[in-house]
Amino acid sequence: MLTGSVLVAAWFVSNLLLLSGTAADAFDVFVYAVAVSLLIIAFDYLFGWVERKTIAKIQKRHGSTYVGKYGILQNLADFVKLLSKEHSVPRNADKALFLITIPLMLSLSLFLIFLLPFSPGIVESNIGLGMLVVFVLLSFLPLIIFSNGFSSGNKFAAISAQRSVVMLISYEIPLILVLASVGALANSYNIAGIIGAQSQWWFVLMMPIGFVVFFIAMLAEMERPPFDMREADSELIAGWLTDVSAPYYTLALFLDYTRMFLGSLLIAILFFGGWNGPMLPPIFWLLLKTFLISFFIVIVRATTVRMRVDRLLRFGWVWLLPLSVLNLIVTYILFIG
Amino acid sequence: MVTRINIGPVHPSTHGVLRMVADIDGDTVVNVEPHIGFLHRGVEKLVETRMYMQSPVYMEKLDYVAPLSYDEIYVAAVEKAMGVEVKERAMYVRTILLELQRIASHLLWLGTMANDVGQFFTMFMWCFKDRDLVLRLLEEASGARMFYVNMRIGGLIRDLPPGFDERTIEVLGYLEKRIKKYEDYLEKNPIFVDRFKGVGVVSREMAIELGLTGPVLRGSGVSYDVRKDNPYYIYDKLNFEPQKRSEGDCFARYRVRMLEMKESIRLVKEALRNIPEGDALGMQIRLILPSAKSKIVCVSRELPRGECLMYMVSDPQRPYRLSIRAPTFINLAALSSIVKGCRTADIFAILGSLDIVMGDVDR
Amino acid sequence: MILKPLMESVKSLGDECFTVEFPENRESLDDRERYMLRLDMDTCISCSACERICPNKTITMVEVITELGTKLMPQIGIERCLFCGLCEEVCPPKCLTLTKGYDFEAYDKRKFIKRPEELQG
Numbered sequence: 141m142l143t144g145s146v147l148v149a150a151w152f153v154s155n156l157l158l159l160s161g162t163a164a165d166a167f168d169v170f171v172y173a174v175a176v177s178l179l180i181i182a183f184d185y186l187f188g189w190v191e192r193k194t195i196a197k198i199q200k201r202h203g204s205t206y207v208g209k210y211g212i213l214q215n216l217a218d219f220v221k222l223l224s225k226e227h228s229v230p231r232n233a234d235k236a237l238f239l240i241t242i243p244l245m246l247s248l249s250l251f252l253i254f255l256l257p258f259s260p261g262i263v264e265s266n267i268g269l270g271m272l273v274v275f276v277l278l279s280f281l282p283l284i285i286f287s288n289g290f291s292s293g294n295k296f297a298a299i300s301a302q303r304s305v306v307m308l309i310s311y312e313i314p315l316i317l318v319l320a321s322v323g324a325l326a327n328s329y330n331i332a333g334i335i336g337a338q339s340q341w342w343f344v345l346m347m348p349i350g351f352v353v354f355f356i357a358m359l360a361e362m363e364r365p366p367f368d369m370r371e372a373d374s375e376l377i378a379g380w381l382t383d384v385s386a387p388y389y390t391l392a393l394f395l396d397y398t399r400m401f402l403g404s405l406l407i408a409i410l411f412f413g414g415w416n417g418p419m420l421p422p423i424f425w426l427l428l429k430t431f432l433i434s435f436f437i438v439i440v441r442a443t444t445v446r447m448r449v450d451r452l453l454r455f456g457w458v459w460l461l462p463l464s465v466l467n468l469i470v471t472y473i474l475f476i477g
Numbered sequence: 478m479v480t481r482i483n484i485g486p487v488h489p490s491t492h493g494v495l496r497m498v499a500d501i502d503g504d505t506v507v508n509v510e511p512h513i514g515f516l517h518r519g520v521e522k523l524v525e526t527r528m529y530m531q532s533p534v535y536m537e538k539l540d541y542v543a544p545l546s547y548d549e550i551y552v553a554a555v556e557k558a559m560g561v562e563v564k565e566r567a568m569y570v571r572t573i574l575l576e577l578q579r580i581a582s583h584l585l586w587l588g589t590m591a592n593d594v595g596q597f598f599t600m601f602m603w604c605f606k607d608r609d610l611v612l613r614l615l616e617e618a619s620g621a622r623m624f625y626v627n628m629r630i631g632g633l634i635r636d637l638p639p640g641f642d643e644r645t646i647e648v649l650g651y652l653e654k655r656i657k658k659y660e661d662y663l664e665k666n667p668i669f670v671d672r673f674k675g676v677g678v679v680s681r682e683m684a685i686e687l688g689l690t691g692p693v694l695r696g697s698g699v700s701y702d703v704r705k706d707n708p709y710y711i712y713d714k715l716n717f718e719p720q721k722r723s724e725g726d727c728f729a730r731y732r733v734r735m736l737e738m739k740e741s742i743r744l745v746k747e748a749l750r751n752i753p754e755g756d757a758l759g760m761q762i763r764l765i766l767p768s769a770k771s772k773i774v775c776v777s778r779e780l781p782r783g784e785c786l787m788y789m790v791s792d793p794q795r796p797y798r799l800s801i802r803a804p805t806f807i808n809l810a811a812l813s814s815i816v817k818g819c820r821t822a823d824i825f826a827i828l829g830s831l832d833i834v835m836g837d838v839d840r
Numbered sequence: 841m842i843l844k845p846l847m848e849s850v851k852s853l854g855d856e857c858f859t860v861e862f863p864e865n866r867e868s869l870d871d872r873e874r875y876m877l878r879l880d881m882d883t884c885i886s887c888s889a890c891e892r893i894c895p896n897k898t899i900t901m902v903e904v905i906t907e908l909g910t911k912l913m914p915q916i917g918i919e920r921c922l923f924c925g926l927c928e929e930v931c932p933p934k935c936l937t938l939t940k941g942y943d944f945e946a947y948d949k950r951k952f953i954k955r956p957e958e959l960q961g
Contacts, residue, residue, distance in 0.1 A: 532895070
């Protein structure tokens, strides 16, 4: 499959070239990348099942029960069905650009997850400014999204891509400001350093306003409800996924959960103490916290109503930005000054 | 630059087959033109070729969300043409069933409106669960879940089953708590309130001029309700007040319907307390019914969506001409005046608050 | 602010499901429901009142050979039937009734036209 090969090549190449120096290091990096990819695939598969069952239980119905014991093989059935369909590209589309953007988004998200450590011993890249690197790379995403919408040849997809780029850009600023206050509090931007600084008190207790701002802004970055105007893009405009053929649609579904894993991981690392916890191995605590935060995001999806575009932008600029500045000032006054 | 967008007949909103052609400038709507007629079945002509009591089955399929109300208005028109009086107990039972139908219809409206705005089917499922309880009550009384055909000339097909009172009171008590919960669920959600307040304002003069009726009219401050101004059955005996709000936006229409649901629950409880003994059976169906005296009759009722008039010119055994003033047809025609100047995403909020059923629009 | 709706959602995670897993579990119905038709062939008097009252022209009278000779009996097309109950009400010996069974599936549309012998269920 063309898409799979592009995807695999992209993430391996980016990994090996950027991070490793010697040949032995390259092999370790390769093994680590494969292991983390398997973890992400397992998370996406299982979390898709958890999301379906949770939303069904909130709505007082059963969810998927037919395929497999509790409906656990449903995602596999959907995956196989989608891969067996026809692959076609619309005539107006810019073929090369259109076909490469979704695998590129997925490989970017995966690469970002590779940069985050899962345990104090297993650290693939102990970069001094780890968090800043993550957020700089995260801000490449709007560019790729825009080129995807622009190259699809459908005017509605272009409009919805423009809207989503505006939303992502305006919600990144509060994100970076809260990150600045976290970095100031932990006295470093190194990820292991940030987690180490939370060994006494979690940062969510020390700056609750910052946590709320970061959570809402991260929801917008992950494009989950109530900020999902691109996918379920209403009622009227077709949305960016209409012209995408079935194998790429699989990757797009995968991308949704991968971005959610990335977002929950970031929130767990920055605010909830990462891998700190008694007795059990650190990786278990990290995954547990990530899972609980993702679960909460699913409940938010079941409850909220979609926001209108102009209200959304207004909310970001009028409420979140001043609150994040206020958070920065208060953190300096209380803890550092 | 004004682009023309086609919101086609097939779309994920649950209203039915409605095509809208919208002229949009950036994000602001300049003009919306609804194109209807996809569900036209020619009911007014069909009824001319059937005898009187063969038609209620067709009249119910017009408004498939609240079918009992169309059944009842047609049979009331036939009764008026034949000069038959409805029995006392049958009047009470008909009122109880009509108010239960109103509660069921408003529950469906609530679910689909929340769905249009973006709420991911949660309210929809909960409202359908509660509507199912009401439909079970109606099923006990008439024999079918959706297309009842239980109004006969002068009464009903059969009386209420024994034990109906207790089951109804139990269901109504449960519904009161659930409606309170739905109000909290939606009104404490600031995104929802933000999406509905100040959107699609209809002023009082515009509402009267456009000919709107029902909760849409009462949300703009005009207190007109057929059950109060032109009472039928026992509405003058029950103390009943029409609910109204004066802002005229989508939120006001939403509040009017929620208050109407609570009012209907109160009316059903009161009617069940005062119901007299007797029999409620109507005239049984025969191949030749008593002749209708040939005259022109006009009957008006308050449907859950507005005021419906049924105008019939009657022959001895079949209607010569039947003309229906459907409430949603007039409400939908007002859409192009209401959406001028709104945003694109507001079109669906306004459509949700107008409560459109396409079977009623196209007939 | 938005916490109350979220708590509401979390609370409803604990409620039991309202839907029924059909076809293994089914809901029980009342006895006076109007679903599948049933004909008692011995008491039918071939008056064809049901044919004349049906609004949808679903019923046609066909010849059935019984031990007493040939009789005209109703043949009903289930795919056109509206289940309104008028034929049950107008039938003089009350041999055509609507029962509460709702299991009629078939792969072929022609199997939905039920002859009088098949309506005896």
